[in-house]
Amino acid sequence: MKELPHSSAGSAGSNVYAQLKQQIVNLELVPGTTLSEKEMSVAFQVSRTPVRESFVRLAQEGLLIVLPQRGTKVSLIDPDLVEEARFMREQLERAVIRLACQSYPEKHLAALERNLELQQESLRLHDGRAMFELDEEFHRILFEGCRKLGTWSVIQQMNAHLNRSRVLWLKTDPHWEHLYDQHRQMFDAVRMQDGDRADRMMQEHLTLSIANLSVLKEKFPDFFVTAQ
Amino acid sequence: MKELPHSSAGSAGSNVYAQLKQQIVNLELVPGTTLSEKEMSVAFQVSRTPVRESFVRLAQEGLLIVLPQRGTKVSLIDPDLVEEARFMREQLERAVIRLACQSYPEKHLAALERNLELQQESLRLHDGRAMFELDEEFHRILFEGCRKLGTWSVIQQMNAHLNRSRVLWLKTDPHWEHLYDQHRQMFDAVRMQDGDRADRMMQEHLTLSIANLSVLKEKFPDFFVTAQ
DNA sequence: ACTACCATACTTGTATGGTAGTATGGAACT
């Protein structure tokens, strides 16, 4: 078969996985959508095997629900899981930023500053998509500087749920300026090695970030789990 | 706990996954062992497809390393990952037990007490295997009572690495009595709603539990990653 | 003795046909 130019990166299975995951997290694949191996195999121009492989991985992350012999659908957003993900992030990020205030490599400090500049630039351009990614990277750099990238990647898994609601939130009312300010203040706190202040800022940052989940539930009721 | 359809027994793929995972965590499959889809398919009397499915899932958890067209091997224990898992557990469990001290269902409190009794019984019988599982369940019940089971299951993933070193530790010098005492004291603190004491106990509990990783590295050098 | 080459026997990755279970719609029956 002819090699498609875009599919050269990695195996077919990994490509399907990555693309599906992105579509799910970006809500291009609406929660509740029913998929099928066959359907996706024709869409991605591959056989069912790599599609099935990606389904297995996505199911393990809770993004797909596979019902044997019945079908596969994109999972609904579970508010309890979202809150748990927020809780988890809060605990771990507060602990990490306290570590960062004790000692943090100069190299990563510079990376944070560079990231903040890019945030400012994206803010000026009202580029929400870029802000979203820079936000993610800001926090990732924090973990990286503390040599806690394994922790970060585990968070990411649970984060898939949190991020879907954040994407929804983005569509309604993004307070990017406010988040930028908080990032800036956290950066300053790390540089000044002020652990208590950094902790306080992070807590506020991650508490407020998904404050009004109920608003989203009202606005997009079909996307959420109702009965628990 | 919401049972993911995939994790339930029944399908051949899930069975292979569960059995392989258990063998890996129990170190019956020694770190570094090379496996192959074909080999396992004859061992489990199934075709390569479900075996491959289990490989994909285990690889995502970091328990298997798949090298395309070369082979698959059981991952070595990464001391940095073990420490990260410990770090993660410490932060999350301390936060959870503080929650438990604020409010905790009577039902789960009773479950904890029953668990402690079983621990005492296993202690008397010197049944290390049972203690290991009761230890896990004790902590799980704590999360369950705080409605943080999703967090627990995410921890479990990272815990696979931590548990392998704990199994090693079990083979050398298990201080089960000490751990039992700590469990008992944590239980008392939750019942008395003494958050500070519970926090302190949990921190101690999870700090000491893998104190001597370097000892294990000397005793079982082949099981660990050397260069990072 | 040493090097370059290549057949061969592995490995994982992919495609495809068949199986069993499930939802669905229409026909036959009450």
Next chain:
DNA sequence: AGTTCCATACTACCATACAAGTATGGTAGT
């Protein structure tokens, strides 16, 4: 009209065949 039954068209699951990359050991050439 309402209910039961069954053919049909799905589904995920599994087995198998093939493709493609890689390690290895032997061999021919220098």
